[in-house]
Amino acid sequence: MYLPSFQYLAPKDTGELAALLSDHGDNARILSGGTDLLVQLKNSGADLGYVIDISGLEKLSEISYDDTNGLVIGAAAKLDDIMALPVVKEKYFALYQAIETIGARQIRTMGSLGGNICNASPAADTPPALVAFNAEVSIASDAAERQMPLVDFIQGNRKTDLGKGEYLKSITLPVPAKNSGSAYHHFRVRGGMEIAMVAAALSIQLEADNGTVKDAVIALGVVGPAPIKAEDAAKILIGQKPNEELLQSVSQACADISQPIDDFRASAEYRKEILRVLIEEAFDEAYAQVAG
Numbered sequence: 001m002y003l004p005s006f007q008y009l010a011p012k013d014t015g016e017l018a019a020l021l022s023d024h025g026d027n028a029r030i031l032s033g034g035t036d037l038l039v040q041l042k043n044s045g046a047d048l049g050y051v052i053d054i055s056g057l058e059k060l061s062e063i064s065y066d067d068t069n070g071l072v073i074g075a076a077a078k079l080d081d082i083m084a085l086p087v088v089k090e091k092y093f094a095l096y097q098a099i100e101t102i103g104a105r106q107i108r109t110m111g112s113l114g115g116n117i118c119n120a121s122p123a124a125d126t127p128p129a130l131v132a133f134n135a136e137v138s139i140a141s142d143a144a145e146r147q148m149p150l151v152d153f154i155q156g157n158r159k160t161d162l163g164k165g166e167y168l169k170s171i172t173l174p175v176p177a178k179n180s181g182s183a184y185h186h187f188r189v190r191g192g193m194e195i196a197m198v199a200a201a202l203s204i205q206l207e208a209d210n211g212t213v214k215d216a217v218i219a220l221g222v223v224g225p226a227p228i229k230a231e232d233a234a235k236i237l238i239g240q241k242p243n244e245e246l247l248q249s250v251s252q253a254c255a256d257i258s259q260p261i262d263d264f265r266a267s268a269e270y271r272k273e274i275l276r277v278l279i280e281e282a283f284d285e286a287y288a289q290v291a292g
């Protein structure tokens with residue numbers, strides 16, 4: 001397995017990146033950490049003209065947080081750098097958990113958040129967690145910049161909304177509401193070097209005084225070609241004090257809309273069962289963060 005030959009380009013700023021994409025778009029691929037791309041190029045031997053390395057672009061690697069704009073993560077920011085920020089563990093715990101589960105330290109040091117998203121693998125760990133925080137993405141080209149919810153950006157297996165000449169610039173997670181908690185739970189047999197079979201992420205906000213659920217977002221991972229935002233299931237929680245029966249109907253509603261595959265790793269039926277367990281576990285963990 002050798003890499004096919006291509007011309008390596010390293011733009012010095014985002015203006016040059018946009019110009020290169022505009023010139024070579026169809027015949028070029030962006031390289032961020034390369035932990036997905038280089039493996040794929042070796043396996044496929046694809047005929048490719050250019051690889052455009054964005055890992056040196058400081059502007060795309062910045063991470064910032066403030067109480068107005070929330071958490072803004074440059075697409076090329078390394079997974080390990082994101083995890084290391086105290087605000088991520090404190091306010092976006094589900095994202096912290098999702099990153100922590102990826103590969104080993106070497107992969108998290110090389111791999112970027114933008115790469116995990118743009119690779120659009122149905123088994124990727126961060127997208128469900130990002131959807132649970134209502135993350136938005138910024139997409140740029142030499143002509144314009146646009147924003148959209150992440151849940152709409154990932155359109156299917158290896159399919160995103162990126163058009164010709166566009167690149168993912170940043171990911172924004174709004175400031176979490178007061179009295180909120182979150183969790184990401186996944187199921188795999190052999191730890192980080194294996195992809196997840198099922199995953200669920202959830203963020204909830206509770207009323208300050210009585211533990212009633214004020215708001216909830218539930219995202220399902222690996223049980224469809226793209227992350228699924230389980231809006232009807234989340235509605236079941238709103239205005240309610242959680243109990244076992246309520247959680248069972250929420251997890252059943254999630255299982256009902258899931259579309260898992262049947263393969264040698266697990267049957268679709270088994271994945272639905274596991275999903276129900278993950279939803280209830282994730283809820284319990286998120287609830288305990290707020291209610292104690």
Ligand SMILES: Cc1cc2nc3c(=O)[nH]c(=O)nc-3n(C[C@H](O)[C@H](O)[C@H](O)COP(=O)(O)OP(=O)(O)OC[C@H]3O[C@@H](n4cnc5c(N)ncnc54)[C@H](O)[C@@H]3O)c2cc1C
Pocket residue numbers: 029030031032033034035036037038039054075076079101102103104107110111112113114115116117118119123124125126162166167168169192193194195196
């Ligand atoms: C041993 C191993 C274990 C792994 N374990 C896990 C795991 O447990 N969970 C998991 O989710 N993933 C896992 N991965 C996959 C991979 O490490 C992650 O998806 C990583 O986040 C990819 O980031 P990257 O920067 O390396 O992406 P790259 O390989 O550089 O890019 C991936 C794809 O995204 C495109 N791209 C990258 N950045 C942009 C951008 N800004 N704009 C437009 N397109 C862009 C590239 O062109 C390419 O198509 C593993 C990989 C390996 C090799």
